[in-house]
Amino acid sequence: MVERRDRSVRNLEDALRDRLRQPGVVGFTGAPGTGKSTLVDGLVAHLRAEQTSVAVLATDPNSPFTGGAILGDRIRMQRHALDAGVFIRSMGARGHLGGLSLATRESIRLLGAFGFDEVIVETVGVGQSELEVASVADTTVVVLTPNLGDGIQMIKAGILEIADIFVVNKSDLDGHARVVTELRSMLNLAGPGASLRGGSGPSWKPPIVATVASRQEGVAEVWNAVLAHRRHLQESGLAGKLAAQRMKDETADVAAELARERARRALDEDPTLAGRLLDEGLPYRTAEEILRRGPIMGSER
Amino acid sequence: MVERRDRSVRNLEDALRDRLRQPGVVGFTGAPGTGKSTLVDGLVAHLRAEQTSVAVLATDPNSPFTGGAILGDRIRMQRHALDAGVFIRSMGARGHLGGLSLATRESIRLLGAFGFDEVIVETVGVGQSELEVASVADTTVVVLTPNLGDGIQMIKAGILEIADIFVVNKSDLDGHARVVTELRSMLNLAGPGASLRGGSGPSWKPPIVATVASRQEGVAEVWNAVLAHRRHLQESGLAGKLAAQRMKDETADVAAELARERARRALDEDPTLAGRLLDEGLPYRTAEEILRRGPIMGSER
Numbered sequence: 001m002v003e004r005r006d007r008s009v010r011n012l013e014d015a016l017r018d019r020l021r022q023p024g025v026v027g028f029t030g031a032p033g034t035g036k037s038t039l040v041d042g043l044v045a046h047l048r049a050e051q052t053s054v055a056v057l058a059t060d061p062n063s064p065f066t067g068g069a070i071l072g073d074r075i076r077m078q079r080h081a082l083d084a085g086v087f088i089r090s091m092g093a094r095g096h097l098g099g100l101s102l103a104t105r106e107s108i109r110l111l112g113a114f115g116f117d118e119v120i121v122e123t124v125g126v127g128q129s130e131l132e133v134a135s136v137a138d139t140t141v142v143v144l145t146p147n148l149g150d151g152i153q154m155i156k157a158g159i160l161e162i163a164d165i166f167v168v169n170k171s172d173l174d175g176h177a178r179v180v181t182e183l184r185s186m187l188n189l190a191g192p193g194a195s196l197r198g199g200s201g202p203s204w205k206p207p208i209v210a211t212v213a214s215r216q217e218g219v220a221e222v223w224n225a226v227l228a229h230r231r232h233l234q235e236s237g238l239a240g241k242l243a244a245q246r247m248k249d250e251t252a253d254v255a256a257e258l259a260r261e262r263a264r265r266a267l268d269e270d271p272t273l274a275g276r277l278l279d280e281g282l283p284y285r286t287a288e289e290i291l292r293r294g295p296i297m298g299s300e301r
Numbered sequence: 302m303v304e305r306r307d308r309s310v311r312n313l314e315d316a317l318r319d320r321l322r323q324p325g326v327v328g329f330t331g332a333p334g335t336g337k338s339t340l341v342d343g344l345v346a347h348l349r350a351e352q353t354s355v356a357v358l359a360t361d362p363n364s365p366f367t368g369g370a371i372l373g374d375r376i377r378m379q380r381h382a383l384d385a386g387v388f389i390r391s392m393g394a395r396g397h398l399g400g401l402s403l404a405t406r407e408s409i410r411l412l413g414a415f416g417f418d419e420v421i422v423e424t425v426g427v428g429q430s431e432l433e434v435a436s437v438a439d440t441t442v443v444v445l446t447p448n449l450g451d452g453i454q455m456i457k458a459g460i461l462e463i464a465d466i467f468v469v470n471k472s473d474l475d476g477h478a479r480v481v482t483e484l485r486s487m488l489n490l491a492g493p494g495a496s497l498r499g500g501s502g503p504s505w506k507p508p509i510v511a512t513v514a515s516r517q518e519g520v521a522e523v524w525n526a527v528l529a530h531r532r533h534l535q536e537s538g539l540a541g542k543l544a545a546q547r548m549k550d551e552t553a554d555v556a557a558e559l560a561r562e563r564a565r566r567a568l569d570e571d572p573t574l575a576g577r578l579l580d581e582g583l584p585y586r587t588a589e590e591i592l593r594r595g596p597i598m599g600s601e602r
Binding site for chain 1: 310311314315321410544545548549552553555557558559560561563565568575578579581582583587589591592593595
């Protein structure tokens with residue numbers, strides 16, 4: 001229902017209002033082929049060994065239409081199919097520009113109400129998807145590998161600003177030490193404010209964790225780094241500020257979606273209004289008029 | 302003003318209302334390194350030789366923060382710096398999820414009012430940016446090269462559905478014939494409805510044009526294909542339907558933006574409302590209340 005932007009999401013909100021409980025939210029992003037999914041699967045196993053329930057939302061912005069993530073999804077589902085403490089879902093972008101972020105936020109809230117302790121949001125680091133992850137997660141983990149092509153320059157502008165933790169996966173490959181060194185000098189150059197945009201504040205220095213996820217090496221260390229970052233957010237008082245900001249962002253997203261839908265319906269159901277818009281070509285004036293009119297009867301409750 | 306989402310865009314709309322005129326809009330998308338920019342520069346030269354004025358909006362969704370497109374921008378500006386019939390602007394996504402599409406739509410409308418005959422929208426084909434291009438352009442051109450890596454499989458799901466024209470650039474490279482053959486068989490497999498989503502209708506079969514943009518080879522043929530597609534839209538009656546759909550989409554985008562801003566301001570300026578939101582955790586209820594209240598005094602005109 002959340003993914004297809006069903007109006008009844010609003011009723012779910014009411015139905016679950018006494019059970020709302022914020023889970024821990026950790027975001028994982030990185031280029032295709034860095035082994036993000038293997039690392040996340042390793043973390044799921046690690047968390048289950050500790051009796052922690054965990055949901056994984058894998059978003060693939062490269063699959064605007066259908067099915068891009070389905071195969072991987074099935075394989076992963078099988079491994080955890082009998083474990084009620086694990087929920088895994090691949091969410092495609094489905095052509096909803098900007099809609100992935102709202103669907104992710106709502107899913108996180110619902111998964112919290114359903115009792116999940118942790119939610120892992122995993123996305124391919126292309127375009128703006130890593131920004132979306134950073135905007136919904138408490139802690140953002142950026143996954144790299146030693147075979148970065150042209151080296152550290154492959155790290156896109158902006159990645160430093162959202163990473164709370166770096167993982168160099170496949171660290172049994174040649175070039176591992178070089179990537180870590182280059183990364184460390186970039187972080188030193190960027191200075192203490194580097195991760196400010198990620199919400200960690202100036203006193204947090206993103207750790208670099210080496211892993212070989214396919215052999216479960218370093219997975220526990222990644223989770224320890226997440227917990228250390230979470231403590232940092234609590235102790236610095238940033239946790240509350242971030243939670244408040246996210247709730248406001250979600251409300252603004254919902255307001256935008258309600259207004260967009262109201263405009264679509266008004267233009268579909270009122271030929272006079274639509275005709276005037278096409279005649280005059282004044283979208284601002286028309287949008288303002290639609291918002292002034294208020295909800296169409298029966299369309300919002 | 303449009304890029305920084307200045308409130309005065311609304312006043313611009315009024316000031317220019319008697320000059321509004323829809324330019325031709327052609328979108329170019331493709332992976333990095335396919336030579337899109339060189340091809341677009343070649344088209345600008347071709348159009349200028351015909352006394353057609355042209356604006357280029359280059360959007361780079363990979364540069365959410367700063368400066369990613371600036372160097373290329375400068376180089377291109379130099380070539381056309383003295384020509385008042387050419388306008389070139391690089392627009393970064395600037396972290397505004399979904400906002401690029403609205404800024405592009407508004408820029409197109411303004412460039413039309415300023416008298417530009419043609420607007421070329423150029424974007425790197427990653428994530429959802431090619432969907433944004435297809436949603437604002439009359440004609441969408443997808444640029445490929447013979448060195449596609451693993452061959453035609455590199456073409457992402459969905460690209461068939463938005464392409465009105467395919468260009469195989471760098472067609473002096475090995476593998477050119479193979480890419481064209483594979484592309485043609487994909488198009489035949491997909492059947493006549495392939496380009497439906499792009500708005501061309503079932504009777505349009507996307508042509509495949511070979512170019513060597515760096516030597517201006519095939520550039521005129523690309524433009525002829527654009528004009529043929531434009532005639533097809535006119536003669537099939539789709540042109541009017543697409544224009545109406547785009548104006549409605551833009552109005553819905555504006556309504557969403559107005560509502561989002563209204564929600565942000567309400568939550569910033571009304572501590573009681575914000576406190577209740579954080580207490581109860583009910584974003585739908587809060588968003589609906591904000592929309593019911595109407596605009597905050599002085600914030601919208």
